[in-house]
Amino acid sequence: MNYVLLFLLLLPFKLLMKLSHKKEARNLVIQTAKIGDFVNITPLLAHLEKSDALLSRTVAPLAEHDSTLADIFYIEEHKSSTYSKLKLALKLMNRYENVYLLHPNNTNLFYAACCNASNKQFLSMYRRKWYQGIFYLTATGTVEHDKYSLTLENYLRLADRSLTKESYPKHATLPLLKPDNTPEEVFRTDKIKIGISISAGNQAKTIPPTIWKALFDRLSGLPCLFYVFGAPNELTRLHELNKVVGESDNIVNMIGKVSLEGLPYAISQMDFYIASDSGNIYIADSQNVPVILIYGPCCVEEQRPLGDVLLIGPNHIAPSSFVFHALYKFNHPVEQLYELDNRKLDDIYDFICARKRPLQEKKTSS
Known part of the structure; x- marks a missing residue:
């Protein structure tokens, strides 16, 4: 009715x-x-x-x-x-x-x-x-x-009409839930740990594997580990990524290994997080993890991470997807919406270099 x-x-x-x-x-x-x-x-x-x-x-x-x-x-x-x-x-x-x-x-x-x-x-x-x-x-x-x-x-x-975005911090669980079964890999201190999401709830916001390859290649001179977070049904996306970038020991598969309630804590252990406009980027932001948002067709004036963030958008393409009017198909190919040219890749590289912490001997437990 x-x-x-x-x-x-x-x-x-x-x-x-x-x-x-x-x-x-x-x-x-x-x-x-x-x-x-x-x-x-x-x-x-x-x-x-x-x-x-x-x-x-x-x-x-x-x-x-x-x-x-x-x-x-x-x-x-x-x-x-x-x-x-x-x-x-x-x-x-x-x-x-x-x-x-x-x-x-x-x-x-x-x-x-x-x-x-x-x-x-x-x-x-x-x-x-x-x-x-x-x-x-x-x-x-x-x-x-x-x-x-x-x-x-x-x-x-x-x-309260007087409140602003600075009035209260975001959280994902409160207090932060720290599950005992958090994978040991996330506690490593010998590498730059970068969480990534290779898929999004809205599949039209999924960054294609060729874009990830360009990013991995640009960061290859840094000691990075890329942690791929996602639900079990996203394993096919990882297989597609591996076909393009090849099997690599610096890509850590976290897909299906971390429950949603445990995800904020696992992501809090990352040094950086990179994704399109998806849930995990906001979880990372809530944990004060520096984030790189490759936002594609989304309007970042309406919704975006508010902490330490680097915004990477498309060249000369106006936003077409909004919070209350989300599109599931776009006029431009995803390779154009999420394109990372040399300038953008350099910006990402510099953002990471300026914030990377001193590395320690390999450690596998917290």
Whole structure:
């Protein structure tokens, strides 16, 4: 059923329930996007101190190790039927005093609008539809977001208009989870450890193997180890990379060896992280690891790492992919979007040389 019709159906009951709403200082944060987006809401979570959240199950391993979160609802568990949607709406209706809507799609707008909270702050963005106006009528405040404003900062402003990107640091798990089964390879101190992601959730953002080869060749004069992080289904990408660059003892396969909840700690052991606009680059940024973002078609004014970062973009190609309007196919070939010419390769080399730590004798344990 259309969410607008469903909301209109619930509206009389919502108004009746409002009469019995008890004001409790409970927060609900609604953001059902993926890993990088979750990391970018953590400054808001830190500001609020303790909140419930409506999230995507994709981020469950991180969210369930976050001390700023109490009760967590996963959107995938409430989309199977009209009954399941109504059940969650009724559960949320009188539960909160403050609601913060960070990802305003139809589903999330519906749940936020159903809440009888006295303070409801909604993000309003460039893909807003006319019929969503009925949901926005229930908001007590909105923050206008455009393609060239920083998402993280506007998320914070939902809670306090004076907050900025410097107000709170990001985190991935809080406190940082340090699993006992972290692979020993990540603790080496005799090489420059560079984490990389050779694939992205949006496959159109995957850097092709020929680009990685150009990068490896430029850094060949440095004692680098390249740690390839990823989910088990990304092994085929590693095989494709090996076909281009050849088998090498300075490429360390971490694919499938580190759980998502353990990934922040493993990445925190890296000296650098290189990737396209994907979740791991934001995890690395949250751990204060210097990052090299090869951002391709993405708009870095809207979302980017905020720590020690080198931004590498395409030559003379305007951004075409945005946080709330992500494309899965682009007009330019990936080799052009992620091209590393000599100037860019030199910038990466210099960035690493300026920050590399003194190396020690080979060590295989922490």
